[in-house]
Amino acid sequence: PVAVGCVAGDAESYILFCDFFDRVIEAYHEQKITSQTPESDLNYDNLKGGDDLDRSYAVRCEVSVVRGIEDFCFPTHCSRGERRRLLTLARQALQQLEQELAGRLLLLTDSSQEQQSELNLKAPTSFQLRIGVARDWPDARAVWVSENRSLLVWVNIDEHLRLVSMREDANVAEAFQCICISLQKLEKYYRGLRHPFIWKQQLGWVTSSPANVGTGLRISVLIKLQHLPTHKHLKDVLKRLRINMDKTDSPELYNISNMATFGFTEVALTQLVVDGVKLLTIMEKRLEGNLSIDELVPAQK
Numbered sequence: 001p002v003a004v005g006c007v008a009g010d011a012e013s014y015i016l017f018c019d020f021f022d023r024v025i026e027a028y029h030e031q032k033i034t035s036q037t038p039e040s041d042l043n044y045d046n047l048k049g050g051d052d053l054d055r056s057y058a059v060r061c062e063v064s065v066v067r068g069i070e071d072f073c074f075p076t077h078c079s080r081g082e083r084r085r086l087l088t089l090a091r092q093a094l095q096q097l098e099q100e101l102a103g104r105l106l107l108l109t110d111s112s113q114e115q116q117s118e119l120n121l122k123a124p125t126s127f128q129l130r131i132g133v134a135r136d137w138p139d140a141r142a143v144w145v146s147e148n149r150s151l152l153v154w155v156n157i158d159e160h161l162r163l164v165s166m167r168e169d170a171n172v173a174e175a176f177q178c179i180c181i182s183l184q185k186l187e188k189y190y191r192g193l194r195h196p197f198i199w200k201q202q203l204g205w206v207t208s209s210p211a212n213v214g215t216g217l218r219i220s221v222l223i224k225l226q227h228l229p230t231h232k233h234l235k236d237v238l239k240r241l242r243i244n245m246d247k248t249d250s251p252e253l254y255n256i257s258n259m260a261t262f263g264f265t266e267v268a269l270t271q272l273v274v275d276g277v278k279l280l281t282i283m284e285k286r287l288e289g290n291l292s293i294d295e296l297v298p299a300q301k
């Protein structure tokens, strides 16, 4: 797997050390940084399909987005005091969200092991320990959970904020819509609290990892595949579709996600994953019938 191998301590680092970070960003996202402002599109109505994935293959999906909060160092470098102030801000913003979407904030220090595993929260990884985001764990870490579980908001876990929408019905359109709506609301509330989300000219939204600049958006779908993972054209197909395919704990389940977060709008990134999953499913079906997929290999996106 491709990893960036570095993180920023604060947003200013991207400007101060741009000679370094710009190269990392361009290499990871396979996209040139230009003087143009990155385009954004959170209008979920522009997404074509996504509620129509073949359920015999697609079993689960997850859309998540990360944001940094202006005036604070990233979790890789922030002090304990900053982290606690970020939690206070999150509490204020999320209280406003609760007026429209019922939910509650759960502090990691107050939550049981069962609650944490139910929310898919794991102990810090060795990578997280190395890059500093796990300092003082679990102090000032929290998860906000909507009552019907459609939305999770991680506070100070790996970034200042991470919104997650998971669905067992693999309905990417619904998950994407949930993220777009909640993200825009939180953006408004944070701006009202005079700590907007961190946005940089030319780069778009930035957080500690160069792997997430631009949109901060990850769309992933778990699909059942048997034949395609060993096919000789697989690497080429994934590269051209601009998607990743990662192994999971179960042998026949693969995690398909967007390769880059920079250089495409939010809708375009989601479209890449939706269209990619559909094509991979068609290929898998052809391989099941012993048919060739040579003529289905797409052009570079």
Ligand SMILES: *[C@@H]1O[C@H](CO)[C@@H](O)[C@H](O)[C@H]1NC(C)=O
Pocket: 060, 061, 062, 218, 220, 221, 222, 246, 255, 256, 257
């Ligand atoms: C797929 O992998 C990404 C990281 O590469 C992870 O964030 C996501 O949760 C995984 N998706 C699912 C549906 O498990």
Ligand SMILES: *[C@@H]1O[C@H](CO)[C@@H](O)[C@H](O)[C@H]1NC(C)=O
Pocket: 100, 101, 148, 149, 150
């Ligand atoms: C959760 O509630 C929100 C707001 O009422 C609604 O839009 C959404 O469809 C619900 N999601 C689920 C999974 O029930």
Ligand SMILES: *[C@@H]1O[C@H](CO)[C@@H](O)[C@H](O)[C@H]1NC(C)=O
Pocket: 288, 289, 290
């Ligand atoms: C595909 O080929 C395999 C091995 O050659 C054979 O066992 C299987 O029945 C074939 N499947 C179809 C659908 O023709």
